[in-house]
Amino acid sequence: MTSLHLSAKQEMVERFLDAAARGDLTQVSTLLSNAASLINETGYSGWTALMLAARNGHYHVVEALLSHGCDKFSVNSSSHTAFDIAKFWGHRHISDLLGRTDNSCQRVLPGFDLNQHENYFNRETLDRLAVKRTDKVWLEAKQSNPDTVYLLFSNLSPMVNSSQEDDNARVETKLCRFRYEAVKELLQKPATVLIFLGVEKRKKPSSSSSKTEEGVQEPPAWFAISTNEDPAALFKLCREKNCSFPKLPNRDLLKFSEEEAGVVAQARSTLAWHDRYSFCPTCGSSTKLEEGGYKRSCLNSDCRSLKGVHSTCYPQVCPVVIMLVIHPDGNQCLLGRKKIFPAGMFSCLAGFIEPGEAIEEAVRREVEEESSVKVGPVQYVSCQPWPMPSNLMIGCMAVAISTDIKVDENEIEEARWFPRQQVIDSLCRGATVFLNPSRMADAQQTIKDNLYVSV
Ligand SMILES: NC(=O)C1=CN([C@@H]2O[C@H](COP(=O)(O)OP(=O)(O)OC[C@H]3O[C@@H](n4cnc5c(N)ncnc54)[C@H](O)[C@@H]3O)[C@@H](O)[C@H]2O)C=CC1
Numbered sequence: 165m166t167s168l169h170l171s172a173k174q175e176m177v178e179r180f181l182d183a184a185a186r187g188d189l190t191q192v193s194t195l196l197s198n199a200a201s202l203i204n205e206t207g208y209s210g211w212t213a214l215m216l217a218a219r220n221g222h223y224h225v226v227e228a229l230l231s232h233g234c235d236k237f238s239v240n241s242s243s244h245t246a247f248d249i250a251k252f253w254g255h256r257h258i259s260d261l262l263g264r265t266d267n268s269c270q271r272v273l274p275g276f277d278l279n280q281h282e283n284y285f286n287r288e289t290l291d292r293l294a295v296k297r298t299d300k301v302w303l304e305a306k307q308s309n310p311d312t313v314y315l316l317f318s319n320l321s322p323m324v325n326s327s328q329e330d331d332n333a334r335v336e337t338k339l340c341r342f343r344y345e346a347v348k349e350l351l352q353k354p355a356t357v358l359i360f361l362g363v364e365k366r367k368k369p370s371s372s373s374s375k376t377e378e379g380v381q382e383p384p385a386w387f388a389i390s391t392n393e394d395p396a397a398l399f400k401l402c403r404e405k406n407c408s409f410p411k412l413p414n415r416d417l418l419k420f421s422e423e424e425a426g427v428v429a430q431a432r433s434t435l436a437w438h439d440r441y442s443f444c445p446t447c448g449s450s451t452k453l454e455e456g457g458y459k460r461s462c463l464n465s466d467c468r469s470l471k472g473v474h475s476t477c478y479p480q481v482c483p484v485v486i487m488l489v490i491h492p493d494g495n496q497c498l499l500g501r502k503k504i505f506p507a508g509m510f511s512c513l514a515g516f517i518e519p520g521e522a523i524e525e526a527v528r529r530e531v532e533e534e535s536s537v538k539v540g541p542v543q544y545v546s547c548q549p550w551p552m553p554s555n556l557m558i559g560c561m562a563v564a565i566s567t568d569i570k571v572d573e574n575e576i577e578e579a580r581w582f583p584r585q586q587v588i589d590s591l592c593r594g595a596t597v598f599l600n601p602s603r604m605a606d607a608q609q610t611i612k613d614n615l616y617v618s619v
């Protein structure tokens with residue numbers, strides 16, 4: 165190419181950039197129809213047409229450039245994208261457009277290909293039968309029914325029975341199940357907390373089902389008991405050997421079968437709420453248990469919490485977003501490690517949703533707080549109850565619109581972009597590139613599901 169060609173081209177680029185900066189939509193469109201390659205050109209300033217239009221608030225020019233497929237992730241010499249520039253200059257309608265409505269970003273997301281996931285702790289083997297929680301007569305009859313199953317919790321740990329499996333030395337943990345006769349004295353103790361968990365979901369009635377007066381068979385009911393009695397005395401109530409109350413929830417609660425894990429999550433989170441909310445949060449008075457252990461009502465008859473519906477009377481769940489952030493190139497993802505993680509472990513970033521905040525906004529805020537990376541489109545993937553003590557992990561996938569990382573050192577020790585193949589090798593082929601979160605955690609499910617999408 166000769167110098168004459170170069171200068172002619174440069175002249176055309178500058179005319180194009182000037183039109184974008186002035187908001188001259190007609191000239192931008194005309195020049196683009198003559199020379200489509202202008203779209204991502206940068207002039208002497210190092211800014212693209214999109215950046216200039218975003219800087220000066222020309223919404224329709226930004227829209228036109230996006231519709232012509234411009235690269236909205238390119239950065240100027242200060243590493244700012246058009247999104248950053250629009251945000252800085254207060255053109256919120258433009259930053260919204262650049263941040264959230266981009267088809268090239270959406271294409272990275274799995275969209276309608278998403279499957280329904282069953283995560284650990286998700287399986288509901290009991291029908292919670294909430295309608296029966298206010299039926300005291302029914303609940304009392306169920307308590308003394310010989311088919312009824314009781315689980316025992318001490319210090320928020322369920323009593324379990326662990327047996328070493330022969331072949332691969334895997335330790336299997338099973339819940340210890342008790343009958344009424346074994347626990348009836350415990351039920352009388354003032355410190356005992358009793359929760360009605362539900363009745364077994366059954367397709368076919370079995371011989372162990374009890375019959376009501378009308379002769380209709382009902383499946384066994386399940387209750388959870390929380391007690392502060394001496395564990396040594398509690399072990400004597402169980403016919404099994406090798407019983408224990410596991411001490412490390414984040415490790416030990418992940419060893420149940422899928423069937424039992426869901427019941428453990430329900431019982432432990434509800435008991436944890438009782439443990440922390442024994443006094444009325446509104447006036448500080450004592451409270452009493454109601455509705456099968458799903459409500460605590462204040463004993464002060466003047467208390468505000470007795471007028472109308474108050475969430476403080478019911479078990480609380482903390483929503484947490486956990487997100488796999490994909491690099492704009494579609495081939496890397498952002499993972500971080502907290503100081504408390506075992507050496508070499510990286511995971512998805514996560515954070516509590518704040519009051520008045522939507523899931524998507526919480527994802528954008530937490531990622532930016534923890535890594536400085538800005539996020540555009542966000543898509544929900546799947547969720548997982550996490551009973552340590554009562555989170556709902558909301559797994560999302562998101563596309564970054566900036567790539568520089570600066571971690572919040574209070575929370576994150578290190579965050580990096582990991583190539584897709586490295587993560588897949590680590591998750592699936594046991595390559596020891598880096599350690600992953602527990603296979604039971606939503607983080608791993610989210611990583612797996614989404615990295616597979618376009619492998
Ligand atoms: N990959 C991960 O980081 C995983 C995280 N989790 C769980 O997700 C939860 C939230 O993740 P973080 O990164 O810790 O959240 P985060 O990024 O919001 O930071 C936690 C800090 O926020 C404050 N905070 C605000 N609201 C809070 C609330 N409702 N409860 C407790 N602290 C609150 C506390 O100062 C706390 O230290 C944690 O409980 C963690 O166990 C579970 C699995 C994986």
Ligand SMILES: [Mg+2]
Nearest residue numbers: 513514515575
């Ligand atoms: Mg966090």
Ligand SMILES: [Mg+2]
Nearest residue numbers: 515530533534
């Ligand atoms: Mg955070």
Ligand SMILES: [Mg+2]
Nearest residue numbers: 515516517530
């Ligand atoms: Mg937070």
Ligand SMILES: [Zn+2]
Nearest residue numbers: 444447462467
């Ligand atoms: Zn009160």
